[in-house]
Amino acid sequence: MSDSLALKETVAARARNIDETFSHLHANPEISWQEVETTKYLAERMQALGLAVTTFADCTGLVAEWGEGKPVVGLRTDIDALWQEVDGEWRANHSCGHDAHMTMIVETVEALIASGYKQPGTLKVLFQPAEEKGTGALKLVEKGVVDDIDYLYGVHLRPIQEMANGTAGPAIYNGAAMFLYGEITGVSAHGARPHLGINAIEVAGAIISGIGQIHINPMVPATVKMTMLQAGGESYNIIPDKARFALDLRAQTNQAMDELVGRVRQMIEGIETSYQASIELTAGSRMVAAEVDEEAKELMEKAIVDVLGVDNLKAAPVSPGAEDFHYYTVERPHIKATMLALGCDLQPGLHHPQMKFERSALRDGVQILSRVIVRTFDKLGENASR
Known part of the structure; x- marks a missing residue:
């Protein structure tokens, strides 16, 4: 047989x-x-x-x-x-x-x-x-x-x-995937005096907006999105000085992923300077294409x-x-x-x-x-x- x-x-x-x-x-x-x-x-x-x-x-x-x-x-x-x-x-x-x-x-x-x-x-x-x-x-x-x-x-x-x-x-x-974890440190202030603080939620919002401005070769599928955001507490009249977030990055090739990660880090550095906030970015797990x-x-x-x-x-x-x-x-x-x-x-x-x-x-x-x-x-x- x-x-x-x-x-x-x-x-x-x-x-x-x-x-x-x-x-x-x-x-x-x-x-x-x-x-x-x-x-x-x-x-x-x-x-x-x-x-x-x-x-x-x-x-x-x-x-x-x-x-x-x-x-x-x-x-x-x-x-x-x-x-x-x-x-x-x-x-x-x-x-x-x-x-x-x-x-x-x-x-x-x-x-x-x-x-x-x-x-x-x-x-x-x-x-x-x-x-x-x-x-x-x-x-x-x-x-x-x-x-x-x-x-x-x-x-x-x-x-x-x-x-x-x-x-x-x-x-x-399969495409490549990577996760980035971030912690934003701003300055806390009274909700009536926002000019005295650096609002960590606003900084996170700028990151979300900045993600939309990242462009690589459109012939290679690639995305970045914020998948976790934690900020603020039980008191709603306080400008929050801390926020934690996570980013999910996807790209169809390993070369595109390298470029995508570089663009994200560059964008984060620009926002950090613009808002005078501290943004600590940590790389999580990465899977190759x-x-x-x-x-x-x-x-x-x-x-x-x-x-x-x-x-x-x-x-x-x-x-x-x-x-x-x-x-x-x-x-x-x-x-x-x-x-x-x-x-x-x-x-x-x-x-x-x-x-x-x-x-x-x-x-x-x-x-x-x-x-x-x-x-x-x-x-x-x-x-x-x-």
Whole structure:
């Protein structure tokens, strides 16, 4: 029996297992850097399959390895949930699809083993924490666990506005994102004597206005917006001297993000001088724009066609959303990587507290990821024999 047919039959037979894995992960979300029980569950699942598992003393997440030696092909999934209000209650919630991503990666390993597949090398599985913070991938890079990986694949559910159920794309061109935090210090005064003070709210207003005057190349999508502002107190007759704010910056390329950050800092310095206020600006997390490898993308295209047919292979979506998966290729350029864009009729949208999707798409995802692993090992084996 061919690898393709064996995998197809194995995944079909595991439909109930896939649903059970998802249900467990969906019901037990944990926020970034606190994925303790999630890490334990995933480690137990991988150990039960005979994989060598590495956990970390200083953080959540794990790495599981099947096989030995070169070449090394990697699978990566994010494991954290968001913290948001759901039906009037603030709690951890898997509204970005990380429960689905984990399910597909776990079940891909299960399917490959159950089908009898024997790979010529090592399959390395990264269960990465803290994607929502934009810092998890860098932590695994720091630990050196990706240094030996030749090809790396990830997956992300796509909203219905981008891709319908039963379709998939071979890459996701995520944009870059950065967060800046600011603290304004003015001078407090009586509300009847504003000329004696420096109103921190007015300074914040000038920053909002200044954002609208920032222009870079209009051919490259880029935005800046103020997403948090806190100022003033319970007494309404006091000119406030303190304000805190946050800025969300997005750009479709890493070069555009560098320019955008420079323009924002320049604008802040001008307002600081104009109002004679102090504005302390601190850089928060930054996520880089996608660096997609064409060879990995081509292998993913072929895997999608294997499973869904050529008519359901769609163009790789360009997304303003950020994803820290791309740090692996930016920090380690030798890694050939791409992410599967999986259509699943996801709605109303990513990060919506009531996000839903068609669960049958999980089986498509497992099939495609299994096929891309097989195709990649085949390609690497052919290259080695030349």
